[in-house]
Amino acid sequence: MAKEIERKFLVDELPAFITSQYHGIDILQGYITNDTSGRQVRIRRKGGKYYLTVKDRGLLEREEVEIELSEAQFHALWPLTEARNLHKKRFEVPHGTFTIEVDVFEDKLCGLVMAEVEFTSVQQSQQLDVPSWFGKEVTEDLHYTNSHLASSQQVPDVRL
Numbered sequence: 001m002a003k004e005i006e007r008k009f010l011v012d013e014l015p016a017f018i019t020s021q022y023h024g025i026d027i028l029q030g031y032i033t034n035d036t037s038g039r040q041v042r043i044r045r046k047g048g049k050y051y052l053t054v055k056d057r058g059l060l061e062r063e064e065v066e067i068e069l070s071e072a073q074f075h076a077l078w079p080l081t082e083a084r085n086l087h088k089k090r091f092e093v094p095h096g097t098f099t100i101e102v103d104v105f106e107d108k109l110c111g112l113v114m115a116e117v118e119f120t121s122v123q124q125s126q127q128l129d130v131p132s133w134f135g136k137e138v139t140e141d142l143h144y145t146n147s148h149l150a151s152s153q154q155v156p157d158v159r160l
Helices: 016-021 071-081 146-151
Strands: 002-010 025-034 040-046 049-055 061-069 085-095 098-105 113-119
Touching: 016 085, 025 071, 025 146, 040 071, 040 146, 049 071, 061 071, 085 146
Parallel strands: none
Antiparallel strands: 002 061, 002 113, 025 040, 025 085, 040 049, 049 061, 085 098, 098 113
């Protein structure tokens, strides 16, 4: 298993340089399971590739296994994600030695923009020079996990 360590932030206003300088990647993802312990089984179409991902419980740090699927396998599993899926466009923005993944959500979550940064250690995550265009940090807020958002009918209230 690989370890995923990431911090998440809301983005109140998407800086114009992101959409003018970077090409967004279309992502469609859905959750087959999302149990109350926090374990998840997700499928994703990212660009022209397909993946199945299993994530263990955790927010800042958790175990993750990802395998590539064929297009046929993805489409066979997709109906299992009914009412637990989302659509977003991802922009990968260099920031020092890190890459900021800016997700612009579409459809039922239109208006929500989040930024994620992945790290190799928890210690490294504490050294992030947070850009001025980042808003509230939501790393530890369950309302802003993609699995919760996929089941939501609207953008969460930022006052939560």
